[in-house]
Amino acid sequence: MEEVPDSQPPASAHSIKDLQQSLQVPSLDHGLSKEEAAKRLKANGPNSIESHPTPKWLIFLRQFNNLIIYILIIAAILTTVIGDVTDTSVIVLVIIINAIIGYYQESNASDSLEKIKKMLAPEATVYRDGERLDIPSANLVVGDIVFLEAGDNVPADLRLVDIDNLTIQEAVLTGEANSVIKTTATLPADTPLADQSNIAFASTAVAGGSGIGIVFATGHHTEFGKISQAVSDVRKGRSPMMREIDGIGKGISYAIIAAAILLFIFGLVIGKYSLPVLALAIVTMVVGSMPEGLPATTSVILAMGVSNMAKKQHVIVKTLPAAETLGSVDVICTDKTGTLTKNEMTITTIVTPQATYDVSGTGYAPTGDFSMAGKLIDPAEHADLSALLTAGFEANDTELHQEDGRYVINGEPTDGSFLTAYYKAFKQEPANTERDLMPFDS
Numbered sequence: 001m002e003e004v005p006d007s008q009p010p011a012s013a014h015s016i017k018d019l020q021q022s023l024q025v026p027s028l029d030h031g032l033s034k035e036e037a038a039k040r041l042k043a044n045g046p047n048s049i050e051s052h053p054t055p056k057w058l059i060f061l062r063q064f065n066n067l068i069i070y071i072l073i074i075a076a077i078l079t080t081v082i083g084d085v086t087d088t089s090v091i092v093l094v095i096i097i098n099a100i101i102g103y104y105q106e107s108n109a110s111d112s113l114e115k116i117k118k119m120l121a122p123e124a125t126v127y128r129d130g131e132r133l134d135i136p137s138a139n140l141v142v143g144d145i146v147f148l149e150a151g152d153n154v155p156a157d158l159r160l161v162d163i164d165n166l167t168i169q170e171a172v173l174t175g176e177a178n179s180v181i182k183t184t185a186t187l188p189a190d191t192p193l194a195d196q197s198n199i200a201f202a203s204t205a206v207a208g209g210s211g212i213g214i215v216f217a218t219g220h221h222t223e224f225g226k227i228s229q230a231v232s233d234v235r236k237g238r239s240p241m242m243r244e245i246d247g248i249g250k251g252i253s254y255a256i257i258a259a260a261i262l263l264f265i266f267g268l269v270i271g272k273y274s275l276p277v278l279a280l281a282i283v284t285m286v287v288g289s290m291p292e293g294l295p296a297t298t299s300v301i302l303a304m305g306v307s308n309m310a311k312k313q314h315v316i317v318k319t320l321p322a323a324e325t326l327g328s329v330d331v332i333c334t335d336k337t338g339t340l341t342k343n344e345m346t347i348t349t350i351v352t353p354q355a356t357y358d359v360s361g362t363g364y365a366p367t368g369d370f371s372m373a374g375k376l377i378d379p380a381e382h383a384d385l386s387a388l389l390t391a392g393f394e395a396n397d398t399e400l401h402q403e404d405g406r407y408v409i410n411g412e413p414t415d416g417s418f419l420t421a422y423y424k425a426f427k428q429e430p431a432n433t434e435r436d437l438m439p440f441d442s
Helices: 016-022 034-044 056-062 067-081 085-108 112-118 223-232 240-270 275-289 293-312 320-327 383-394 413-425
Strands: 123-128 131-136 145-149 157-169 205-217 349-351 356-359 370-372 375-377 399-403 406-410
Touching (some): 016 157, 016 205, 067 085, 067 240, 067 275, 145 157, 240 275, 293 320, 399 413, 406 413
Antiparallel strands (some): 123 145, 157 205, 349 356, 356 370, 370 375, 399 406
16 A cells, blocks of 8 residues: 555545545554555555665765866876875875865764654554554554554654644644644645644654554655655755866866976977976976865865864854855745754743843753843742742643753653753752642643
């Protein structure tokens, strides 16, 4: 059974019954049989996003794909022919250093496809033959009935068929910071992606409640898979700086060759030098005219820029020329999305009727100070601030905990920011007794 084709109305526009029939799902309670699931897995392949990382040796060889480098290699050959070991050594050293700098930066840059692949859920809870099973998400097939609960990552694109206060965090796909309340109602065919409330998209996270959905797209056919494919299909072009350097290389090459030919002809005409001496002089002139310092200088300057961006702005640059390319951009038209941002919220300013307070620190780590008018304060000494922080802590069902050395939350980013702010001010929970918890409901 194949995914719902893009040419047909989206799954959000299908009724549950129609989608169940088109995907040949006998029963929502029973799910697919294990035999049928195995057939579909064999026919359509695993629910995974395949990536083809560039081999390290190819990344290294790619550093030599530069006209100036070609010229320097020719110069190294010529200096070897005339026996100038010193110049040959310098030129070869420049070529190698340039390649190492470029290779180091490119090989250490984060690979977009690998990151997207890691965001897929490792396991999924499905109903097969009437049993509820945990299986690797790669073994999911179209037509599977998947159970979701708080804390799960959605393993594939699902049309929701049953929900219980289900909310899903879709920031990685749409950039929406707040969790989306899900429904099972059929939607119009022209409903935008971000408004398809009856769909649970692959790699989004269940913030609360539970639900059941039918898998209608897996792997590259999911919305996240389409992003992966789009990244793979990006056409690679030469950066403005590399085109400029290539132009300089061509200009220098043509000028040097033209000058060498004219000097050789002139030397033959005047007849003062023997042919071997004249040839050696011309080769020496050609080698001496090569700008062997240009590639190394360019690489060092770009590497310094990339290093500063990484340390000060936390920006990862995949290739060195990309740093210069960014400087050549006049206008960037973009929209904030969760695939680019961390979807972390931090309270930095608190305003009460009594005063305005500033809070330092970023992310969910409970480390930071409170200040008022530029002076550090103790939050416990300010009743208005203490009351607000305590209220934000108590009216909260999000959890803050450490995972792999960093603080993460399970719940809403807004609630997480309140928890972090409270723990920055106070090291222990308030001595209150919880009577009841009434979830927010519009």
